[in-house]
Amino acid sequence: xxxxxxxxxxxxxxxxxxxxxxxxxxxxxxxxxxxxxxxxxxxxxxxxxxxxxxxxxxxxxxxxxxxxxxxxxxxxxxxxxxxxxxxxxxxxxxxxxxxxxxxxxxxxxxxxxxxxxxxxxxxxxxxxxxxxxxxxxxxxxxxxxxxxxxxxxxxxxxxxxxxxxxxxxxxxxxxxxxxxxxxxxxxxxxxxxxxxxxxxxxxxxxxxxxxxxxxxxxxxxxxxxxxxxxxxxxxxxxxxxxxxxxxxxxxxxxxxxxxxxxxxxxxxxxxxxxxxxxxxxxxxxxxxxxxxxxxxxxxxxxxxxxxxxxxxxxxxxxxxxxxxxxxxxxxxxxxxxxxxxxxxxxxxxxxxxxxxxxxxxxxxx
Numbered sequence: 001x002x003x004x005x006x007x008x009x010x011x012x013x014x015x016x017x018x019x020x021x022x023x024x025x026x027x028x029x030x031x032x033x034x035x036x037x038x039x040x041x042x043x044x045x046x047x048x049x050x051x052x053x054x055x056x057x058x059x060x061x062x063x064x065x066x067x068x069x070x071x072x073x074x075x076x077x078x079x080x081x082x083x084x085x086x087x088x089x090x091x092x093x094x095x096x097x098x099x100x101x102x103x104x105x106x107x108x109x110x111x112x113x114x115x116x117x118x119x120x121x122x123x124x125x126x127x128x129x130x131x132x133x134x135x136x137x138x139x140x141x142x143x144x145x146x147x148x149x150x151x152x153x154x155x156x157x158x159x160x161x162x163x164x165x166x167x168x169x170x171x172x173x174x175x176x177x178x179x180x181x182x183x184x185x186x187x188x189x190x191x192x193x194x195x196x197x198x199x200x201x202x203x204x205x206x207x208x209x210x211x212x213x214x215x216x217x218x219x220x221x222x223x224x225x226x227x228x229x230x231x232x233x234x235x236x237x238x239x240x241x242x243x244x245x246x247x248x249x250x251x252x253x254x255x256x257x258x259x260x261x262x263x264x265x266x267x268x269x270x271x272x273x274x275x276x277x278x279x280x281x282x283x284x285x286x287x288x289x290x291x292x293x294x295x296x297x298x299x300x301x302x303x304x305x306x307x308x309x310x311x312x313x314x315x316x317x318x319x320x321x322x323x324x325x326x327x328x329x330x331x332x333x334x335x336x337x338x339x340x341x342x343x344x345x346x347x348x349x350x351x352x353x354x355x356x357x358x359x360x361x362x363x364x365x
Contacts, residue, residue, distance in 0.1 A: 002028060002062050002063030002064075002076075002153035002154055002186060003025065003026060003027055003028045003061075003062075003063060003064065003186070004025070004026040004049060004060075004061070004062050004154055004186065004188065005024075005025040005026070005059075005060070005061040006022055006023060006024050006025070006049070006059075006060055006061075007023055007058055007059040007060075007061070008021050008022070008023055008057065008058040008059070009022045009023070009045075009048060009055045009057070009058030009059070009060065010022070010055060010056050010057040010058055011041070011044055011048060011053065011055050011056050011210075012056045017210050018041050018044045018210050019041045019044055019045060019048075019055075019210045020210045020211050021058070021211075022041070022045065022058070022210075022211075022212055023058075023212070024205050024212060024215060026154075026186060026188055027186075028186055029184045029185065029186055030186060030187075030202045030203065031180050031187045031189065031200060031201055031202045031203075032187070032188050032189070032201065032202065032203050032204070032205060033188075033189045033190070033191060033196070033197040033201040033203075033204050033205070034046070034188065034189070034190045034191075034205050034207060035191060035192070035194060035197040035204050035205065035206050035207070035233075035234070036192065036206055036207035036208055036213075037192055037208070037233070038192060039209075040207040040208050040209060040210065041207050041209075041210040042190045042191075042192075042207050043158055043159075043190055044210075045190075045207075046079070046156050046158050046188060046190050048060060049062070049075075049154075049156060049188065050072050050075065050077055050079050050156055051067065051070060051071055051072035051074075051075050052072060054068065054069065055068065062075055062076070062077065062153055062154065063153055075153075076150075076152050076153040076154075077152050077153060077154045077155070077156055078146075078147035078148075078150050078152035078154075078156065079147070079155075079156045079158065080143055080144055080147050080155065080156070080157045080158070080160045081143070081158050081159075081160065082158055082159045082160060082162050082163060083163070084131070084139045084140060084142070084143045084163075085143065086131040086139060086142055086143065086146075087131075088130065088131050088132060089130070090130070090131075091127065091128050091129060091130060092118070092123060092127045092128070092129055092130075092131075092134070092142050093114055093118075093127040093128065095131070095142055095146060096114045096117060096118065096127075096145050096146055096149055097110050097114050097149070098146065099146060099149060099150050100113060100114070100149055100150075113149045113151075114127070114145075114149060115127075117145045117148045117149050118145060120148070120179070120182065121141045121142075121144060121145050121148075121179075122141070123138060123141050123142060123145065126138060126142075135168075136163060136164050136165070136168060137164060137168045137171065137172055140160060140161070140163075140164065140172060141175070143160070144160070144179070148183075153186065154185070154186040154187065154188065155185055155186070155187045155188070156187075156188050156190075157187065157188070157190065158190045159190055159191055159192070160189075161173070161176075161193075161196065162191075162193075169196075173196060173199050176200060177199070177200055189201070194233065194234050194235065194236070195236065197218065197234075198218045198222065198234070199218075201217075201218055202217070203215060203216060203217055203218075204216065204217075204218055204221050204234075206221065206226075206229075206230050206233065206234065208229050208233075213226055213227060213229055213230050214226035214227070214230050221234050222234055222235060223347075223361075224349070224361050225283075225349065225358060226357070227351065227355075227356045227357050227358060228241060228281065228283070228351050228356035229356065231283050231349065231351075235285065237286045237313065237324055237326065239283045239284065239285055239286075239349070240283065240284045240285070240286065240289065240323045240324055241281050241282070241283055241351075242257050242260055242281065242282045242284075242321050242323075243257060243279070243281050243353065244256055244257045244260070244262065244279065244280055244281070244282055245257070245278060245279050246264075246269070246272050246273070246279065246280070247261075249261075249263075251263065252264065252266075252269070253269040253272075255272070255280055255282055255350075257319075257320070257321055258318070258319035258321060259298055259299075259318055259319045259321075260282075260298065260318055260319065260321045262282050262343070262345055262348060263345060267360065268350060268360045271350060271359045271360040272350065272359065272360070274359075275352050275353070275354075275359060277352070277353050277354060279353040280350045280351065280352065280353055280359065281350070281351040281352075281353055281356070282348055282349075282350060283348060283349035283350070283351060284323070284343060284344070284347070284348050284349075285326075285347065286313065286323075286324045286325055286326035287326045288343065288344040288347040288348070289316075289323050289324070289325040289326075289341060289343060289344075290325065290327065290341065290342045290343070290344070291314065291325060291327050291331050291333060291339045291340070291341060291342075292339075292340040292341065292342045293331075294340070295340055296340055296342070297340040297341045297342045297343075298318055298340065298341045298343075299318075299338055299339075299340055299341075300316040300317060300318040300323070300338070300339055300340070300341050301316065301317045301318075301336065301337070301338055301339075302314055302315070302316060302333045302334065302335055302336060302337045302338075302339060303315045303316065303317050303322075303335065303336075304335060305332060305333060305334065305335060307329070307332075309329070310328070310329060311326055311327065311328060311329060312326075312327055312328075312329055312331075312332045313325070313326055314326075314327060314332075314333050314339075316339070316341070318341070323341070348361075349361045
């Protein structure tokens with residue numbers, strides 16, 4: 001397995017910029033996910049690494065070797081696509097063996113490699129079946145196996161689970177994680193699904209409009225998002241944002257928006273003042289907005305309740321401010337009920353009002 005590095009890579013299609021000055025490295029044996037909305041450049045990045053596209057500018061290195069201009073077959077990477085792309089007239093064995101036959105691998109080696117990969121993926125009882133006789137999850141394993149038999153330097157996966165139903169996606173996420181740990185393989189995974197990114201990755205690279213927003217561990221990206229876009233995109237429910245002004249109070253500085261008032265530490269106050277705007281956006285995850293058991297805290301009206309099983313989402317109105325709280329089902333409020341809120345201010349993030357860049361956060365991740 002090999003390290004992969006992109007240095008100042010840009011990609012244009014005519015006047016359209018697909019990637020702008022992207023620099024990121026993937027350590028040997030690491031699982032890195034490229035995460036972002038449709039059109040952000042994540043699949044373009046994968047195609048550039050594979051050699052299906054050539055960058056407008058910048059360098060791509062695989063195993064320390066510059067691969068710009070090399071054809072895909074010379075890069076020793078294997079791609080797994082959203083479409084399984086299995087040959088319908090071939091058995092599972094023949095589908096797995098196809099890339100080996102294409103490189104004139106001796107027959108004994110083909111059988112040994114195919115049987116070994118089929119056993120690793122748990123599809124060895126299926127090798128004589130045709131693709132039409134397989135479930136979606138089994139077909140996806142065959143597609144993975146076809147990449148595995150090539151013994152590549154890295155695996156490039158372009159939304160491989162998106163064709164599966166929700167339950168099977170969860171099962172296949174666990175399979176991919178197990179496979180990565182077993183193989184210790186370098187894997188780059190593309191998805192718009194933040195749950196996949198959070199559960200699978202060693203690190204996540206978040207993209208927007210072809211520009212890298214943040215690279216970090218799932219925990220760091222979730223707890224210390226680099227900007228408001230990352231904070232809103234990462235998380236099953238995006239972060240609550242409240243645009244506030246800096247005000248003085250009897251107990252020190254606060255960020256205020258009507259009845260919403262966040263007390264500031266000296267460090268937070270200094271960070272806001274250094275922006276020179278006297279304004280900031282307070283960010284709180286829904287799990288850090290709590291419904292109090294008594295009349296303490298800020299009074300808010302419940303507008304809507306969504307039942308999620310063990311938890312509920314309560315949509316709240318606090319003056320002109322709207323918040324979402326994630327609470328246990330035993331604390332579930334009712335629509336139109338007036339509740340009192342407690343905020344976990346230590347978990348709040350502060351963003352610059354104009355740029356949306358993170359300027360202060362208490363948690364370390």
